[in-house]
Amino acid sequence: MKQLTHNDIENKQQQFPITIVCDAIRTPENIGMCFRISESFGVQKIFFHENSPSLENRKVINTARNTINQIEHELYTDFATVISKLKAEGNTIIGIEITDKSINIQDFNFKNYQKIVLLLGSERNGISTINLVDHTISIPMFGRNSSMNVIHSLAITLYEVTNQLVKNSLQ
Secondary structure (H helix, E strand, O other): OOOOOHHHOOOOOOOOOEEEEEOOOOOHHHHHHHHHHHHHOOOOEEEEEOOOOOOOOHHHHHHHOOOHHHOEEEEEOOHHHHHHHHHHOOOEEEEEOOOOOOEEHHHOOHHHOOOEEEEEOEOOOEOOOHHHOOEEEEOOOOOOOOOOOHHHHHHHHHHHHHHHHHHHHHO
C-alpha cells in the first residue's frame, strides 16, 4: 500500500444544484472551512452575511486554502430577502437544525428536490428565522453533547446529499 499525494489523485469534478447560506457565522475558521468543504462537494454557490469575517481575513484565507476563488460566493445584507429570492428561483430551503419537526438526515430524500439550499445557523444561536425554511434536518448523535460545529454538520450533510444525488443519477 502506498499513500497517494495530491498529484496522484484526480477527482471526478462535478457540480451539484446545492447552494449554502450562512446565517451570521462569525468565526473566520468556519468561513474558511465552509469554502473548503463546499468546493470539495461540488457546491454551486455560498452566501455569507455582510457582517461575517472578511474574505481578506488571514484566518479565512489560510483555512480556505485556495478554494475562495474556486467557488462562487456573494454577500447579503438581509437574511429574509436572500431566502425569499432563492425560493423564488425554485430552491428548497433546508435548515441543518434541531427542531421539533426535524427529519433525521438519513430519512430525508434529497433526490426529490431539483435545487437545494442548505442553511447554516450561527455558531451560538442556530438559524435566526427558522420559519423561513421548508424543512429542517438533524444529524443523529450518540454522545452527551446535543450539537456539533456548524461546519462539521455541513460536511456530514453534504456527504449525504451528494451521495443520494449520485446514486439517483446512476439509476
